[in-house]
Amino acid sequence: xxxxxxxxxxxxxxxxxxxxxxxxxxxxxxxxxxxxxxxxxxxxxxxxxxxxxxxxxxxxxxxxxxxxxxxxxxxxxxxxxxxxxxxxxxxxxxxxxxxxxxxxxxxxxxxxxxxxxxxxxxxxxxxxxxxxxxxxxxxxxxxxxxxxxxxxxxxxxxxxxxxxxxxxxxxxxxxxxxxxxxxxxxxxxxxxxxxxxxxxxxxxxxxxxxxxxxxxxxxxxxxxxxxxxxxxxxxxxxxxxxxxxxxxxxxxxxxxxxxxxxxxxxxxxxxxxxxxxxxxxxxxxxxxxxxxxxxxxxxxxxxxxxxxxxxxxxxxxxxxxxxxxxxxxxxxxxxxxxxxxxxxxxxxxxxxxxxxxxxxxxxxxxxxxxxxxxxxxxxxxxxxxxxxxxxxxxxxxxxxxxxxxxxxxxxxxxxxxxxxxxxxxxxxxxxxxxxxxxxxxxxxxxxxxxxxxxxxxxxxxxxxxxxxxxxxxxxxxxxxxxxxxxxxxxxxxxxxxxxxxxxxxxxxxxxxxxxxxxxxxxxxxxxxxxxxxxxxxxxxxxxxxxxxxxxxxxxxxxxxxxxxxxxxxxxxxxxxxxxxxxxxxxxxxxxxxxxxxxxxxxxxxxxxxxxxxxxxxxxxxxxxxxxxxx
Numbered sequence: 001x002x003x004x005x006x007x008x009x010x011x012x013x014x015x016x017x018x019x020x021x022x023x024x025x026x027x028x029x030x031x032x033x034x035x036x037x038x039x040x041x042x043x044x045x046x047x048x049x050x051x052x053x054x055x056x057x058x059x060x061x062x063x064x065x066x067x068x069x070x071x072x073x074x075x076x077x078x079x080x081x082x083x084x085x086x087x088x089x090x091x092x093x094x095x096x097x098x099x100x101x102x103x104x105x106x107x108x109x110x111x112x113x114x115x116x117x118x119x120x121x122x123x124x125x126x127x128x129x130x131x132x133x134x135x136x137x138x139x140x141x142x143x144x145x146x147x148x149x150x151x152x153x154x155x156x157x158x159x160x161x162x163x164x165x166x167x168x169x170x171x172x173x174x175x176x177x178x179x180x181x182x183x184x185x186x187x188x189x190x191x192x193x194x195x196x197x198x199x200x201x202x203x204x205x206x207x208x209x210x211x212x213x214x215x216x217x218x219x220x221x222x223x224x225x226x227x228x229x230x231x232x233x234x235x236x237x238x239x240x241x242x243x244x245x246x247x248x249x250x251x252x253x254x255x256x257x258x259x260x261x262x263x264x265x266x267x268x269x270x271x272x273x274x275x276x277x278x279x280x281x282x283x284x285x286x287x288x289x290x291x292x293x294x295x296x297x298x299x300x301x302x303x304x305x306x307x308x309x310x311x312x313x314x315x316x317x318x319x320x321x322x323x324x325x326x327x328x329x330x331x332x333x334x335x336x337x338x339x340x341x342x343x344x345x346x347x348x349x350x351x352x353x354x355x356x357x358x359x360x361x362x363x364x365x366x367x368x369x370x371x372x373x374x375x376x377x378x379x380x381x382x383x384x385x386x387x388x389x390x391x392x393x394x395x396x397x398x399x400x401x402x403x404x405x406x407x408x409x410x411x412x413x414x415x416x417x418x419x420x421x422x423x424x425x426x427x428x429x430x431x432x433x434x435x436x437x438x439x440x441x442x443x444x445x446x447x448x449x450x451x452x453x454x455x456x457x458x459x460x461x462x463x464x465x466x467x468x469x470x471x472x473x474x475x476x477x478x479x480x481x482x483x484x485x486x487x488x489x490x491x492x493x494x495x496x497x498x499x500x501x502x503x504x505x506x507x508x509x510x511x512x513x514x515x516x517x518x519x520x521x522x523x524x525x526x527x528x529x530x531x532x533x534x535x536x537x538x539x540x541x542x543x544x545x546x547x548x549x550x551x552x553x554x555x556x557x558x559x560x561x562x563x564x565x566x567x568x569x570x571x572x573x574x575x576x577x578x579x580x581x582x583x584x585x586x587x588x589x590x591x592x593x594x595x596x597x598x599x600x601x602x603x604x605x606x607x608x609x610x611x612x613x614x615x616x617x618x619x620x621x622x623x624x625x626x627x628x629x630x
Contacts, residue, residue, distance in 0.1 A: 429473020450508025
């Protein structure tokens with residue numbers, strides 16, 4: 001039996017196909033039933049008018065009649081000649097049928113008796129019974145059909161086929177990469193270290209017996225940790241594609257429903273299906289939705305989420321072994337996960353999928369520009385070096401935005417200018433079309449000029465990339481600094497320069513207008529948070545000392561924040577406040593010194609910004625050089 005025939009037979013065996021076939025058989029039966037009885041009567045009986053019937057009755061030519069409600073049929077004593085309606089053809093009729101008027105009553109019966117006609121009174125005939133049956137059953141068929149339709153639609157909300165009775169079924173989507181085009185490591189740009197660490201897992205799934213012979217245990221669980229958009233899900237799919245095994249994918253939030261116990265039941269069902277298909281991979285995305293630390297809430301620890309987590313812990317390392325089922329999970333909040341989930345035997349291996357370096361960013365850009373028409377002036381290496389901190393998702397968005405901008409300008413190819421405009425839109429926001437007064441424009445120009453001049457004069461600061469006073473996003477102006485290379489350490493000198501640059505805009509307003517505005521709100525907020533980390537977490541204050549006191553850390557749960565004990569006294573808190581203030585005041589004085597000594601340079605940059613609205617790095621350096629030469 002070939003594959004097509006077997007597939008057709010399987011389709012015919014499905015419940016839906018059986019239901020359709022049954023409906024068709026019933027309809028065919030009813031059609032032939034009515035056709036048979038209808039044709040049988042039309043062969044022997046002819047319709048005549050009531051007047052003709054009364055004429056033949058008065059003439060004594062009626063032998064017998066059968067009365068069914070208002071219908072009367074019977075037999076003539078002698079055949080009569082009838083002309084068929086609509087034709088000139090005549091026939092000899094022995095049997096007849098006609099219909100009685102509703103007002104006809106006992107007078108007809110008396111006349112029939114007088115003419116000695118045999119009278120038969122019959123119940124509804126076979127044909128009437130059939131149609132009565134159809135009319136009686138049809139409303140129920142419609143009611144049941146509508147009820148089935150409503151139930152099937154409700155199943156989509158209530159846990160799939162079976163509705164309330166299948167809430168415990170796993171919602172994991174299964175991808176069989178033996179039948180579908182698989183994503184492999186070649187489709188994942190960068191992430192060399194992560195690929196190397198995951199190589200053992202791939203080898204185990206390809207050949208489990210090789211590891212069993214040597215008594216080696218492959219990690220049961222692999223936790224992918226990294227910021228959003230770094231490609232954790234793509235990497236998990238690549239592992240399954242490389243190994244060529246069934247891939248069960250689910251988001252952790254899909255375990256939770258309004259009914260207690262549903263999440264735990266779905267975990268059990270998912271692991272059961274994975275064991276039946278082993279070797280296989282279970283991928284749980286955003287596992288922090290169910291895996292966060294137990295007892296961290298304000299309302300007690302016994303809830304649906306914690307029951308789901310307990311079942312997950314049991315399935316991953318309980319009494320039931322699953323030697324050839326690998327559990328992958330992804331999260332961008334490893335700090336909130338329960339310690340029992342992170343211990344060896346569950347998630348044995350933790351792989352950090354960090355933001356890509358410039359070489360990886362270049363490789364990612366090469367993947368995302370496939371199929372796009374690029375101009376010759378597009379330098380992917382330059383773009384990659386100018387996008388520090390961007391993830392794979394950010395770079396994909398960058399290439400798409402550049403293509404949309406080129407289309408908007410009716411260009412045949414995407415050029416470097418389109419990529420720069422797309423980068424500005426992503427990093428600084430869309431341009432706001434709004435009119436501002438000359439005074440506001442002047443204040444914004446000096447504010448941004450203050451940032452730029454302080455950044456240029458401080459040796460440890462990041463280089464200037466672009467300065468603009470065009471309103472973008474929520475800001476009236478933007479000064480964009482881009483490091484020449486990716487940073488992994490932040491020296492105190494660099495951080496102090498960063499504080500001075502952040503305060504440079506406010507200081508410039510103070511020097512030029514002898515006043516300050518609310519435009520420095522975000523600058524002050526960023527500077528305060530940075531100074532707090534320098535003092536309370538990174539031990540950069542001589543008076544506080546080399547201590548990490550935990551102040552300024554972000555707490556994911558209100559319960560943990562309230563319950564976390566302070567590692568410092570009130571006196572230490574006062575001292576930290578003084579040191580944070582000292583760092584900011586010191587940085588502000590440094591910025592004020594630079595701007596006061598270079599007031600003519602500040603005026604030159606501000607005037608150029610008012611005229612041009614946007615200045616690139618080369619333009620700013622040229623203005624500063626010419627102003628200093630005067």
